[in-house]
Amino acid sequence: MQSRQMEPKHMKQNLTDPFGRKIEYVRLSVTDQCNLRCFYCMPKDFKDYEEPEHWLTHDEIERVIRAFASLGTSRVRITGGEPLVRKNLPELAGRLSRLPGIEDLSLSTNATRLTTQAISLKTAGITRINASLDSLKPKRFKDITQGKLEKVMEGLMAAKEAGFHPIKINMVAMKGINDDEFEDMVEFCIEHDFTLRFIETMPIGDTGRNAKKYYLSLREVEERLSKRFELIPGVMPGGGPARYKQVAGTDLRIGFITPISQHFCETCNRVRLAVDGTLYMCLGQDHKFELRPLLRNGITDAELQDAILHAITLKPERHEFNEKPGQVVRFMSMTGG
Numbered sequence: 001m002q003s004r005q006m007e008p009k010h011m012k013q014n015l016t017d018p019f020g021r022k023i024e025y026v027r028l029s030v031t032d033q034c035n036l037r038c039f040y041c042m043p044k045d046f047k048d049y050e051e052p053e054h055w056l057t058h059d060e061i062e063r064v065i066r067a068f069a070s071l072g073t074s075r076v077r078i079t080g081g082e083p084l085v086r087k088n089l090p091e092l093a094g095r096l097s098r099l100p101g102i103e104d105l106s107l108s109t110n111a112t113r114l115t116t117q118a119i120s121l122k123t124a125g126i127t128r129i130n131a132s133l134d135s136l137k138p139k140r141f142k143d144i145t146q147g148k149l150e151k152v153m154e155g156l157m158a159a160k161e162a163g164f165h166p167i168k169i170n171m172v173a174m175k176g177i178n179d180d181e182f183e184d185m186v187e188f189c190i191e192h193d194f195t196l197r198f199i200e201t202m203p204i205g206d207t208g209r210n211a212k213k214y215y216l217s218l219r220e221v222e223e224r225l226s227k228r229f230e231l232i233p234g235v236m237p238g239g240g241p242a243r244y245k246q247v248a249g250t251d252l253r254i255g256f257i258t259p260i261s262q263h264f265c266e267t268c269n270r271v272r273l274a275v276d277g278t279l280y281m282c283l284g285q286d287h288k289f290e291l292r293p294l295l296r297n298g299i300t301d302a303e304l305q306d307a308i309l310h311a312i313t314l315k316p317e318r319h320e321f322n323e324k325p326g327q328v329v330r331f332m333s334m335t336g337g
């Protein structure tokens with residue numbers, strides 16, 4: 001790979017992929033482990049974790065994100081697996097939020113450990129939280145995740161008290177599993193001043209493919225909700241790929257994330273860094289670039305920037321969840337949702 005050391009320093013390069021999309025957002029998976037087992041994400045008996053020595057250290061993660069920031073990335077979302085099972089996450093978050101150029105550091109979590117960590121995460125500079133919640137019924141929640149709903153509720157309230165706003169609830173909409181709860185979830189989010197986002201199931205890993213039978217197009221969900229609530233056009237700053245509606249007469253915004261029924265690849269602005277240092281170019285494709293060997297072989301900062309610039313040239317135009325549903329064998333927890 002050719003180094004850019006001869007380039008004048010002021011020629012800062014931005015990350016633009018071959019399809020002209022500016023890459024300004026990194027989703028950072030800090031672990032592939034999780035304390036829950038949502039059936040559409042991780043197999044119940046999943047123990048085949050990457051060994052921690054293959055995980056990037058906090059220093060290595062900080063170095064990669066610093067390089068991204070120097071190339072124009074301003075937004076990072078910490079995800080996983082469950083990020084709060086990674087040791088000393090607030091310390092890592094603090095280091096990332098202080099990096100020059102990083103303007104928005106957010107977190108995706110199952111909320112079970114927010115009770116003890118919400119305040120330190122806020123102090124560390126996390127600005128926004130997304131939390132998974134597929135059911136408000138304790139028994140059903142347990143069937144879906146193997147976890148306790150009560151822990152999630154406590155975690156969400158702790159996040160609210162710590163001052164996080166907005167808190168976005170992510171609900172995977174599944175036919176025959178939780179499709180009798182959409183209206184209840186809307187009411188719950190109005191009551192607690194949360195934002196609600198529905199997600200379509202994606203065929204990622206065997207678990208995701210097995211969940212295909214529960215797939216529900218969010219057009220149907222929206223149609224159904226509009227019978228009970230007046231939905232007006234809504235906007236949400238930093239809304240990402242979700243299309244938003246607002247419930248008239250309330251502050252509630254409802255986002256619809258439709259990777260299957262209506263893909264949003266033409267505006268994709270992100271790449272994903274897995275905990276083992278693999279940079280995945282697309283959630284629904286295998287295009288990737290391994291950073292860990294380079295990081296552990298004494299790569300310079302300029303060479304790291306070059307490696308990232310090269311990696312971005314590998315970004316595919318779009319996912320092919322519909323055309324090639326068997327494509328992605330890795331589990332969602334490796335790359336984050």
Ligand code: SAM
Binds near residue numbers: 079083201207332333
């Ligand atoms: N553990 C955290 C959480 O649950 O929010 C962060 C990681 S999780 C992989 C991120 C998101 O991916 C969650 O909202 C989860 O519901 C979603 N997800 C996982 N597997 C999925 C699948 N097969 N289809 C659609 N969404 C999925």
Ligand code: SF4
Binds near residue numbers: 036132145
């Ligand atoms: Fe864990 Fe999140 Fe996957 Fe559920 S969706 S198993 S909480 S990583």
